[in-house]
Amino acid sequence: MTAISQQPRSTIPANPQxxxxxRLKARRKRWLGVHLWLGLTLGFLLSIYxxxxxxxxxxxxxxxxxxxxxxxxxxxxxxxDYEPLAEIFAAARTVMPPPAKPTFATYPRNQQAxxxxxxxxxxxxxxxxxxxxxxxxYTARVTGKxxxxxxxxxxxNTFIDLMFELHYALLIPSxxxxxxxxxxxxxxxxxxxxxxxxxxxxxxxxxxxALTIKAKPGKVRFNYDLHKTSGxxxxxxxxxxLFSGIYMVLPHNVVPVLELFSPVTYRYGFQSKPxxxxxxxxxxxxxxxxxxxxxxxxxxxxxxGAAEPTKTYTVCQDGVDxxxxxxxxxxxxxDRYSGKILDLDDPSLPTATACEIFTHWQWPLHSxxxxxxxxxxxxxxxxxxxxxxxxxxxxxxxQKRRAGQNNRKNFxx
Numbered sequence: 001m002t003a004i005s006q007q008p009r010s011t012i013p014a015n016p017q018x019x020x021x022x023r024l025k026a027r028r029k030r031w032l033g034v035h036l037w038l039g040l041t042l043g044f045l046l047s048i049y050x051x052x053x054x055x056x057x058x059x060x061x062x063x064x065x066x067x068x069x070x071x072x073x074x075x076x077x078x079x080x081d082y083e084p085l086a087e088i089f090a091a092a093r094t095v096m097p098p099p100a101k102p103t104f105a106t107y108p109r110n111q112q113a114x115x116x117x118x119x120x121x122x123x124x125x126x127x128x129x130x131x132x133x134x135x136x137x138y139t140a141r142v143t144g145k146x147x148x149x150x151x152x153x154x155x156x157n158t159f160i161d162l163m164f165e166l167h168y169a170l171l172i173p174s175x176x177x178x179x180x181x182x183x184x185x186x187x188x189x190x191x192x193x194x195x196x197x198x199x200x201x202x203x204x205x206x207x208x209x210a211l212t213i214k215a216k217p218g219k220v221r222f223n224y225d226l227h228k229t230s231g232x233x234x235x236x237x238x239x240x241x242l243f244s245g246i247y248m249v250l251p252h253n254v255v256p257v258l259e260l261f262s263p264v265t266y267r268y269g270f271q272s273k274p275x276x277x278x279x280x281x282x283x284x285x286x287x288x289x290x291x292x293x294x295x296x297x298x299x300x301x302x303x304x305g306a307a308e309p310t311k312t313y314t315v316c317q318d319g320v321d322x323x324x325x326x327x328x329x330x331x332x333x334x335d336r337y338s339g340k341i342l343d344l345d346d347p348s349l350p351t352a353t354a355c356e357i358f359t360h361w362q363w364p365l366h367s368x369x370x371x372x373x374x375x376x377x378x379x380x381x382x383x384x385x386x387x388x389x390x391x392x393x394x395x396x397x398x399q400k401r402r403a404g405q406n407n408r409k410n411f412x413x
Contacts, residue, residue: 024203031198036397038192043390045185050386052167057368057380060109063160070144073136075111083140085285091140092117092133101307102284107300114143120307127152168249183250186242193239196231220399227392230385237382244366262353267343271310272336281306281336284313290339291315291332298330306336322348327364
């Protein structure tokens with residue numbers, strides 16, 4: 001009896017493939033838990049980021065449609081030229097009080113768009129008004145202006161600015177708090193997306209089943225297939241967009257991490273140096289002229305005004321074609337007093353490091369501009385998929401929870 005009891009119960013050797021599959025399934029179950037709780041706790045925020053992000057992909061078109069009398073103009077002819085930039089800025093200045101400071105300008109995106117000039121106006125010790133003035137570039141005449149918001153207001157006055165505030169700050173008044181919440185939640189959502197890919201991965205090799213929605217499925221199966229397929233097909237866009245969002249709201253935290261790999265020049269860190277107190281500054285039109293000398297073929301898009309004594313002008317141009325460079329966007333940082341070029345955000349320069357090229361891609365990736373209309377549509381669709389993932393994920397969780405409760409009841413009976 002003793003000899004028999006010492007023998008193994010089974011003489012069938014273990015299958016290494018079955019053992020490996022069991023370990024993979026156990027690992028997937030652990031990641032399923034991570035994916036589940038991140039999705040349940042942050043899925044609503046993902047929905048907000050996604051819906052507002054999809055709207056903002058086409059924010060210029062939507063804003064022009066909602067406010068055509070302000071934002072659109074009628075060109076006198078197909079070949080008509082703009083008035084000199086100095087006259088356009090001068091016209092915008094005439095409808096603002098002298099203390100108002102120019103902070104930003106947006107060059108017309110097409111022949112029918114107005115020139116946009118943004119101003120900050122201090123109206124009390126702690127309250128700043130943000131205004132936008134619109135100018136017909138063909139006549140240098142103001143088409144109108146609007147108050148975007150007061151700094152002490154919770155909500156902006158325009159739909160598009162409301163979407164921006166909701167997307168980048170969740171309407172949280174404190175910038176210090178909002179940037180941390182948005183940045184950290186985006187980082188956790190990247191983990192959620194990657195864990196979803198681990199859970200989705202077909203361990204048994206049934207790729208067609210994993211990549212498609214079953215024909216004529218029931219409600220439970222359709223919800224499951226919709227969740228897994230929409231998650232897989234949008235993950236390649238969602239992860240880079242989420243990371244670029246982290247970079248944009250927490251650049252001072254991301255850049256030091258990137259510098260561990262290669263040097264990074266952060267263009268927003270440059271400052272102008274006044275040669276003496278109350279030294280006169282060059283105008284925004286002069287800053288654009290300096291940028292044109294650097295990139296003659298570039299079309300201005302954004303012009304950052306130097307509203308404070310130590311701020312710099314930054315002129316961003318599109319359509320700069322360089323051999324070996326996919327992106328055609330370049331930004332020139334200019335000293336507001338001397339007009340000296342302090343930095344060129346140009347990935348085609350031989351001095352550009354790997355991480356500088358990486359940071360240069362972040363805004364174009366986030367907005368979809370990197371790949372033209374195709375990229376914008378992909379980001380738009382990915383944004384709309386976010387609430388779909390949240391809703392189908394919650395439904396899936398409730399279905400499994402209800403099934404587990406029923407099984408426990410049946411076992412108890």
